Amino acid sequence: MAAFAYNAINSLGVESNGQITAVDRTSAREQLLQRGLRPVALDQVGDETSGGRRKKVKQRSLQVFSRQFATMIDAGLNIVSALLILEQQTDDKALSEVVREVRAGVEGGMLLSQAMAQHPKVFDRLYIAMVEAGEAAGILDKVLDRVALQIEKEMKIKRRVKGAMIYPTLVLCFAFLVLVGMLLFLVPIFEGIFEDLDGELPILTKVIVAASDVMKGYWFIVFPAIGGSIYGFRKWKKTPAGRQVWDRFKLHAPAGIGKVVLKVTMARFSRTLATLVAAGVDIIKALEISG
Known part of the structure; x- marks a missing residue:
């Protein structure tokens, strides 16, 4: 969607100015005509959905x-x-x-x-x-009252999920920091010990030493690459194909995570469908929206 600044005249010849949002200039012009306004000037002023021009509504x-x-x-x-x-x-x-x-x-x-x-x-x-x-x-x-109730329930579920994910997220972050610390500081010490003993390093140890050397010598490439990978992964998740693959992975995640995701998803689907049907929405359309 994009924003368009317009200058228009109504059927009485009264001039008006303002902004309108539409997919393109043609759609914006059609919207003005539907309102009984004849556009005199219509200029695009920016993209409505760009993150830097409008903050996200809470x-x-x-x-x-x-x-x-x-x-x-x-x-x-x-x-x-x-x-x-x-x-x-x-x-x-x-x-x-x-x-x-x-x-x-x-x-x-x-x-x-x-x-x-x-x-x-x-x-x-x-x-x-x-x-x-x-x-x-x-x-x-x-x-509108049902909509407010639906949003309130969604917020409660999100809070519960976020609360449940705090501990495993902290554990993963701590494990990552420990791994980086080992590769940067601890592995070089053991490598020196093995060299002094003239011992043959096992294959797995050689791999760890090589990873440590890469981390030490090319940290200015490794860390931006990790950050770029995370950014790219988050962008990929928002695509239709990426969302489908990621949702399938979450449903089959180990350690009982998949079962929790399934229960949360089914609860959200059932509640959304019930809310739409209670509001008088056609069952076919309600199923399409709920899915």
């Missing part, structure tokens, strides 16, 4: 936003007024900017679900589908 902020939004709709406020209040009250600047753009879209004639769909990094498919179902059934307040 899940906690989104959960509070959804809960408060539901309360305001239930109290009788219209969508635009509720969005304006939430835009001004939220402490999350990134979310405030997104809410402002959503409000502008609704004021321009878009449905709330359509305006939110312009920000897939903030409102995922589950969120959009539930809001769309709530709009159709006239129960937007109840649906």
Whole structure:
């Protein structure tokens, strides 16, 4: 998605300025026309999804936003007024900017679900589908409350998983530091002892000594290579093929990790499906989103 600054005129000849997000310039122009605006100037000002231009919206902020939004709709406020209040009250600047753009879209004639769909990094498919179902059934307040509850449960699961992973992560980090320390300092000492005794080193020991020599002589290449490998691995995991391979590995991981991952995944799938069906989403669409 990209952001476009526009200058447009409505049917009454009134000029307006602002920003709109779209896949490309053609989509941005079509959105303006759907709002009853004739674009005079339309210029791309940046990529909306680039990490340096917009901070990531916190899940906690989104959960509070959804809960408060539901309360305001239930109290009788219209969508635009509720969005304006939430835009001004939220402490999350990134979310405030997104809410402002959503409000502008609704004021321009878009449905709330359509305006939110312009920000897939903030409102995922589950969120959009539930809001769309709530709009159709006239129960937007109840649906937003269910969304807030869903986000809250997701955050609890993430906290539990992170808490369970702290100890093994610390152990792995400590083991890595010990291994590096052995290769840099301890192995050279044993190598000198073996040389003094004129003994023949076993094959495995020769491999360890060679690794130590590489670590000592080319540390300025080894450490950046390790960092680059980690960065590349994280990027690869985000690709469809990489995600599939990584998920399969997690499901078959040893030491009971695979079973835990399977239980967490099944719980998330069941809860998501139940939430969508309860909100009135078609079962086929609910299965597609849950999967």
